[in-house]
Amino acid sequence: RYIWLDDKHVKQVGEDAVVNLALVTVQDLADTYQPPFEKCVRDGRASGVMCAYNRVNGVPSCADSSLLFKTLRGEWDFKGYVTSDCDAVAIIHNDQGYAKTPEDAVVDVLKAGMDLNCGSYLRNYTKSAVLQKKLPESQVDRALHNLFAVRMRLGLFNGNPVPNPFGNIGMDQICSPEHQILALEAARNGIVLLKNDAKLLPLPKSTMSLAVIGPNANSPQTLIGNYAGPPCKSVTPLQALESYIKNTVYHPGCDMVSCSTGAIDKAADIAKQADYVVLIMGLDQTEEREALDRVDLFLPGRQQELIVSVAKAAKRPVVLVLLSGGPIDISFAKDDPRIGGIFWAGYPGEGGGNALAEVIFGDHNPGGRLPVTWYPQDFTKVPMTDMRMRPESSLDYPGRTYRFYKGDTVFEFGYGLSYSKYSYSFTRVSQNNLYLNHSSSLHTKETSESVRYMLVSEVGAEMCDERKITVHVGVKNNGELAGKHPVLLYVRHGNHGNGRPKKQLIGFQSVILSGGEMGEIQFEVSPCEHLSRANEYGLMVMEEGRHFLVVGDDKHPITIII
Template sequence: MHKILGIAFLLATASAGAQDFKSYPMWNPSLPIEQRVNDVVSRLTLEEKVAQMLNATPAIARLGIPAYDWWNEVLHGVARTPFRTTVFPQAIAMAATWDTNSLYRMADYSALEGRAIHNKAIEQNRTSERYLGLTYWTPNINIFRDPRWGRGQETYGEDPFLTGMLGRAFVRGLQGEDPKYLKAAACAKHFAVHSGPEPSRHADNFNPTTYDLWDTYLPAFKELIVDANVAGVMCAYNAVNTQPCCGNDLLMNDILRKQWKFNGYVTSDCWAIDDFFKYHKTHPDATSAAIDAVVHGTDVECGQTVYKTLYDAVKNGQIKEAQLDISLKRLFTIRYRLGMFDPVAMVKYAQTPATELESAPHQAHALKMAQQSIVLLKNEQQTLPLRRSIKKIAVVGPNANNRIAVLGNYNGIPSRIVTVLDGLKEKLGAGVEIMYEKGVDFTKDTLLAYTDLKNQFSWDGKQGFKAEYYNNRELKGEPVFTTTDDHVDHTWQRGDIIGNGLTATNFSARYTTRFTATASGSTMLELEADDGYRLLINGKEVINAWLRNRWGARAYQLNTVKDSSYHIVLEYWQGDDNANVALRTGQRMKTDYAALAARLAQADAIIFAGGISPQLEGEEMPVNAPGFNGGDRTTIQLPAVQTELLKALNATGKPVVFVMMTGSALATPWESAHIPAILNAWYGGQSAGTAIADVLFGDYNPAGRLPVTFYSSDSDLPGFSDYTMQGRTYRYFTGKALYPFGYGLSYTNFRYATLKAPTTIRTGNKIRVTAQLTNTGTRDGEEVAQLYIAHPNTKGKAPIRALKGFQRHFLKAGQTIQVSFTLTPEDLSLVNEANGQLYQPKGKISISVGGGQPGVTNATTSNVLSQQLTIQ
């Protein structure tokens, strides 16, 4: 094994005339990191300095510095790498566990897998590639203030306290507990006041009140930066108070660096510095944008273009080279803390083996968190758990067998994915008949009835398609290789080998065939791809989604004449992430709800797996389906076609269970009134189907709790671009929620008793609050004890109530335990409307402890205890 981390060192020593850089202080592991960092920065030329401030940094052979790309993702498992990794539930689902220990363990396991991948990258001389480094741009701790935001699935929900506690656990797990070395580097994003809309995010300016800024948008960031010592921060696309976040006086200079004394690194969101002059119009050109971002402490530009102007800016006296040195010292400090310039023997994480990838403990934890995340929203007439004695079960819906949905977004690819259909097949075995129907698409009641027309596609006398693959996105030059594919239905993970050494990264392909019609009429050609594509028939372009750069499906109806031949060309390009391209044929058929329900009525129970999908909601997506726009949602209602199908299924009289998958709150007023059992399963990761089957049949007692409010209708929501918190989230919403924040049912029952807390305290003192919790039911189960504080008589602005403590406990049937919370003066404080500072109001406050919010009816947790105390 090589003695120094970084293959560039080996290359440099072999190059002609290479200096003996090993004698430089920068390479002496016995010296303090600060001294080594100062030494390396002092040896860089101006050109090298500028290049080291881009996300993809080149090697500097004369100093032995390896190439490195700062951009990597680990939202719920290591994402987008060429290697198979464990995929845990999506972030919003992990938040639904209300379990900091589970989140800590998930981050710990993910960091181990990331280390194993990085070590392989060093061995294979691939350190310059994206998604192979150790600086992860996670967690996303923005507040999920509006359920229409497509990226809310990446967050830990709507509450600052819950977000802060879960985020802190993630950072601690990912970065490790070693006093010298980071296991990996976390990055709190997006700083700050950022939560949609997606289509306008590059140009938006928000002016939050001082109160909302400090009460809602900043607490989680403060928790991670001040208390959890997160290594990095990512500044957001939008502007706040007319200044872009990455060049913002208040956020970057005053709060982050001065008040919170953050000394880690800051990266821009990708191409956010371009937004200064392209969309915000706050700067005249790239140079002024680059200078302002650096002066405000943005150390890395993700985007690779604007910061290149810094070379001339220094030469022309527009910015001092010493200003660049400040950023460079922060950046190299992180790399040194990751052990990138020390012998392998000194860095235990650098010895992490490849066997950590998808190891048995990691896979078991992915299943555990999927189980923990499931929220039982409704369970009338003891519909659940289902009886194991059933002989026939129907599984229907757009998410019943959807492998994309369970993975969420910002995901890795595991070796095995379990859908709802897979999980039920494995649970029930051959003795139970499973009837599967997709039924409807997410928003449409027409489905493509696939037809096997392979023998009608041919090229050069061979069945199928001529497939040409290129090592660029533009189909330029000669193909790397050419082959014959009998059909086009491909899925590659980024970095997979397609053939002849070509990897599935930044490539393009052309598929050519002739379609011979065996009858006059028409056939539907349906294209599905995650990047750009276009379809040509007889030389005429009929579909052009070349700039799509996101998952999408399009269809073209080909009218045919018997025995005629049609020349078909499909062109496709792939960018940085996974590659998916498919061409399918058949006829669109409208769903006959009555006929479908009649067929499924033969079953003993019906499972409808619906909701939405990361195919519809996510980051800046070109989705234009009813109810969706640009990755966001225009309505929170469950798509109407699903409600119509559920009505037909419910009319059969058979027990219907609605398994809802979503990354955001859905309004389901009809379903909540009529369907006897509803599970919210989120995007549950690689083992989602197993976890769902376990809950459906009672092998796991559900205990997930909602990290967001599920509203009844769109009318409950203020304007999407309105960043005031009035009327938003459980803390300020005065209406009646369909399912409130903190809500979730169980298959057993719980009761709280004997709440103890002092009746009076002095300002500045901590208090201890205890209560007894008993499992009064007949099943073992878990309960999430929640503590809320309210200031009903305060003269200043205050939330209706605010979560200030939570614990997840397992109790055997009949068991009683004591739950204990310690509240700090900060927990008992409010935010001053004028200056944003915390203060402790004197007078009465209300403390409640129970299985949810006070005043919320929960069929399986019988009571919430409340007590008033006086602050003197």
């Protein structure tokens, strides 16, 4: 009862957030932008929500009463407080011009349902708004009620907080052995193997010499990324690799990650002498962070030139490790046979250096999957302020995300290799046909394609629960190494045109299997949640016809009958 979840940024669409006017269809809001926040509120029982800077369809998020009252508190039954992003209230007047005066901005956000301002606007202008008769004191009371209710639930009025749980947390608790193991495990599980030609990886521990090259190889700060506290301890990838191979030679190759200048010839000479070469490249906070967006998807500066030159000089195909928060167009490396292995590790935290070394030398079998689509550089022609999910061929618009995007990818969402091969099969599905026409009180309608459908809101929670499907998936590790393997369950409509997603991830679970071992995992599929879609009016509907559950190359049909 002493932990709360703060959910941010509700309805932030696009990163040019201060003045950005995001035009979003009700269909995209219903099936893309709002569901993650709804999950946090309904299932995670979030106690705090942060409204964003930007305007959505003309209305600033912090002044959107439909969002904060009708949707958040009404439909999602939110019981916490709403805070603004920092200075988001000031921006409503100063930058967006939505409010004519500072007092009007205060009135707009408090009447819309916001409770707390990160910034000084409420402190400076709430009293004058009340004195000018623009704001009733009841709105101030309402905000205070929400704020103090959460503080009471946290036990902040229960006397001396020190004896309470979490009342005296210091470095001994934060940096406990259990927490450091957890940091290492998180880093291990997040590393994604993108390429492993001719089973180059894992590298043999009997390697006589190793060259480690790249500007991110010996940078502990790059591992941490943005929005992070100080690590308990720092082990860089270089230091971790040196613990495996004593004869390790290091060269940064570039002056820094921007790689405007570099000693490429020197790095290539070092690569010539080593048995194996690991390049540790990518991005850092000088290239991407809050308030610093990238303008392209390529590696910065001369990094590509460095990678290609080292790969040409090396005795064997090289291993490329990428540290970055977002995707990078590395088509050149994907297609180059001299680059035998590629890892993406994100910004893996303090355990990232050790985790990378463990994976490279086979003490951990990689199983991570990409959390986003890796688009090619050509995708940057799409304005980042264009929020549409669905493609429009007449306008040469490819759409966004794995659910709708029609175009080439560098790597797909959910992609990730392992040192083992896994196979899947649907071993048991509790029902193959779903009948939704048992009650004459339920109304059916037809789409423009003459497909019969029902509104999820009319089906009702009771029937939704009764119609849940239990799905059992068999998984086999066909390799020799044990591994922790994530299994991704998708659904796709038999007819995925006319605004329907190509496919939709509806569940994922990890299973730990030894080499040659078989296992089984269970999913629960809710038809109202997982077999529905948003129509053009933003209403969730269940359509008659075939849907397919998909795991790997195996699929299982589910037929909805209305």
